[in-house]
Amino acid sequence: MSASSSGIVAGLTAAALATVGYLAHQAAESLPAGLGRTAHAGAAPAAGTSKAPQAKKDPTALPGDSGKGARVVYSLRGDRVWLVAGDEAVSRTFEVEPSAVDPAPGSYSVTSRSNSVTGSDGVPVEHVVRFATVDGVVVGFSSAVGGPTASAPAPAPAPKARTGGIRESRADGDAMWTFATIGRTVVVVR
Numbered sequence: 001m002s003a004s005s006s007g008i009v010a011g012l013t014a015a016a017l018a019t020v021g022y023l024a025h026q027a028a029e030s031l032p033a034g035l036g037r038t039a040h041a042g043a044a045p046a047a048g049t050s051k052a053p054q055a056k057k058d059p060t061a062l063p064g065d066s067g068k069g070a071r072v073v074y075s076l077r078g079d080r081v082w083l084v085a086g087d088e089a090v091s092r093t094f095e096v097e098p099s100a101v102d103p104a105p106g107s108y109s110v111t112s113r114s115n116s117v118t119g120s121d122g123v124p125v126e127h128v129v130r131f132a133t134v135d136g137v138v139v140g141f142s143s144a145v146g147g148p149t150a151s152a153p154a155p156a157p158a159p160k161a162r163t164g165g166i167r168e169s170r171a172d173g174d175a176m177w178t179f180a181t182i183g184r185t186v187v188v189v190r
Contacts, residue, residue: 060093063189067107071185072131072141072176074166076102081141081168083179092175096141097167103132103139108186113177116145120163127177131186132164139164141180143173 062082066073070086076098083092114128120137123144130140142165168176180186 062090062093066189067185067187069185071187072110072129072180073187073189075189076105077190081166081172081176083175091179092172094168094172094175096172099139099164099166100162101134101137101139101164103134103188105188105190108132108188110180110182110184110186113180113182115177119144119165121161121165123165125165125167126170127173128165129176129180131180132188134164137162137164139166141166141168141173141176143168143170 059078059080062084063073063075066082066084068088069084071084073082073084074096075081079098080093080095082090085091108131110129110131112130114130116124116126117128119125119128119142124146125142126145128140128142130138132139144167
């Protein structure tokens, strides 16, 4: 009888392990995005492992689908810009006040620049960096003359005006002006 008892115990143990394994799998499948197995302390991430779930929670993290090489990245949803060097290092990121007209997501090039002009909304602007045209409206980055000098963007243009001016602070406008020369790639992401 001891042989049959050990067989029963082995069978019950196998059934219990299978049940626990099944329930663990079901629990893992229902975890919210970004949760899952944690790495052991001090362990290096596996090759190809991405930190994307963490990056999505950080609004200053460079979007993953933003191209390669030296470029300006503009997020339509985040109202944020990144100045990215050729080695993929972000030299600066800042918030902007979006224009009334958005360019479609894609890759563009800086086509023209103006040191100082009057914007289509009548506001004097400086360091204008243009990169797209949407239904006859030219889209570009600029800072309002006399606008904020800290990292806060300038006030938005009048809401009913169809303008393409993406407003940045004067300090951020200075950085954009230095970085975004004619031909520089501008990548627009959602």
